[in-house]
Amino acid sequence: MNVTLLIPARYGSSRFPGKPLAPINGKPMIQHVYERASLAKGLKDIYVATDDERIKDAVEGFGGKVIMTSIEAASGTDRIEDAITQLGLAEDDLVVNLQGDQPLIDPISIEQIISLFERHPGEFGMATLGFQITEEEELNDPKHVKLVFDNEFNALYFSRARIPFGRDTDDYPVYKHLGVYAYTRKFVHTFAKLPLGRLEDLEKLEQLRALEHGYKIKVAISAFDSPEVDTPEDIRICESRLAVD
Numbered sequence: 479m480n481v482t483l484l485i486p487a488r489y490g491s492s493r494f495p496g497k498p499l500a501p502i503n504g505k506p507m508i509q510h511v512y513e514r515a516s517l518a519k520g521l522k523d524i525y526v527a528t529d530d531e532r533i534k535d536a537v538e539g540f541g542g543k544v545i546m547t548s549i550e551a552a553s554g555t556d557r558i559e560d561a562i563t564q565l566g567l568a569e570d571d572l573v574v575n576l577q578g579d580q581p582l583i584d585p586i587s588i589e590q591i592i593s594l595f596e597r598h599p600g601e602f603g604m605a606t607l608g609f610q611i612t613e614e615e616e617l618n619d620p621k622h623v624k625l626v627f628d629n630e631f632n633a634l635y636f637s638r639a640r641i642p643f644g645r646d647t648d649d650y651p652v653y654k655h656l657g658v659y660a661y662t663r664k665f666v667h668t669f670a671k672l673p674l675g676r677l678e679d680l681e682k683l684e685q686l687r688a689l690e691h692g693y694k695i696k697v698a699i700s701a702f703d704s705p706e707v708d709t710p711e712d713i714r715i716c717e718s719r720l721a722v723d
Contacts, residue, residue, distance in 0.1 A: 479570060479571065479595065479596070480567070480571045481521050481571070481572045481573075481574060482522055482565065482567060482574070483515055483518070483524045483576055484524075484526075484527050484562070484574070484575055484576070485508070485511055485525070485527065485576050486528070486547075486557045486558060486575065486577065486578060487527070487528045487530075488530065489528075489530040489532060494708060494709055497578075497707060498533050498579070499532065500710070500713055502720070507578070507579065507707060507713075508526060508536060508542075508578050509536070509540045509542070510581035510582075510716075511576065511577075511579075511581050512524060512537065512540070512542045514582075514584070514585060515576055515585065518586075518588035518592075520589060521574070523543070524543065525543045525545045525565075526542060526543070526544050526545070526578070527545050527547050527558065527561040528544065528546065528547065529546060529548060529549045529551065529557075534546065545561045547561055554575065554577070555575075555666065555670060555684060556670060558575050559669075559670040562663055568663060569662065569663055569664040570663070570664065572592065572595055572660055572663075573662070573666055574588060574592065574658070574660045575658070575661070576588070576657075576658050577657040579706045579707040580706055580707075581716050582705060582716060582719060582720070584700070584702035586701075586702065587700040587702050587704060588658065590607070590700060591606070591607055591658060591659075591698050594660070594698055595660065595662075598696065601696070602632075602696045603664065603665030603668070603693060604659065604661040604665055604688055604696070605659070605695065605696040605698065606633070606656070606695055606696075606698075607655070607658045607697070607700045608627070608653040608655060608698070609654055609656050609700050609702070609703050609704070610652070610699065611653065611654050616654060617652055618640050620638035620639070623637065623638055623654060624636070624637055624640060624652060624654055625641075625653055626641050626653070627697045631697045631698070632695065632696060633685075633694075633695040633697050636655055636685055636686055637681060637683075638681055638682075653699065656700060656703075656704045658704070659685070665693075672687050672688075674687065675687040675689075675691070677689075
């Protein structure tokens with residue numbers, strides 16, 4: 479099973495235009511993501527998938543590989559589908575989708591999600607990561623997507639609301655979703671053909687489309703947080719955390 483890691487990155491953002499190129503300790507954010515991903519074991523290739531020449535130039539400037547995708551891609555998964563079609567991956571090859579706004583991703587988390595497919599071949603087509611929330615302010619913040627899963631670590635639901643809701647107690651673990659996915663090339667092709675889901679549209683969470691259409695999403699609980707950069711303030715938070723590391 480060959481494993482290709484793709485980092486979808488777009489320049490436009492209503493809250494933070496040019497986010498992938500925002501400097502963090504003197505390097506563009508996309509370089510931090512790429513370099514940390516390259517430390518993960520078991521990867522055959524890493525590409526940044528983008529439709530923007532500025533991002534392409536920056537990635538090639540630090541020696542990374544780029545695949546140019548269509549400006550018509552409506553979602554991150556559409557961009558992934560475009561990229562893997564161009565790359566000609568085999569149906570059973572594994573694709574890791576790492577969001578380009580996670581400069582603190584731990585390579586072990588990437589290895590962990592890959593290992594799910596190695597340990598459970600053929601049982602599911604898609605997997606993702608969760609992390610037990612440790613910061614109280616994240617519990618009710620819709621920016622931090624929460625998830626619940628069954629006893630076999632199959633995802634039951636993702637929400638911007640706090641789930642589960644403790645009616646009589648607040649002393650229980652709550653998990654948030656980390657924006658790392660892995661899927662077989664075959665499943666990406668299937669997913670890209672599915673119609674927009676009702677819950678997906680309400681929550682604006684693309685992964686709900688798979689659950690709404692009856693597909694399993696296996697969850698691995700990571701020991702490492704991987705906060706996403708959504709605002710310029712998040713850049714400063716990342717810099718402070720990198721200084722500690």
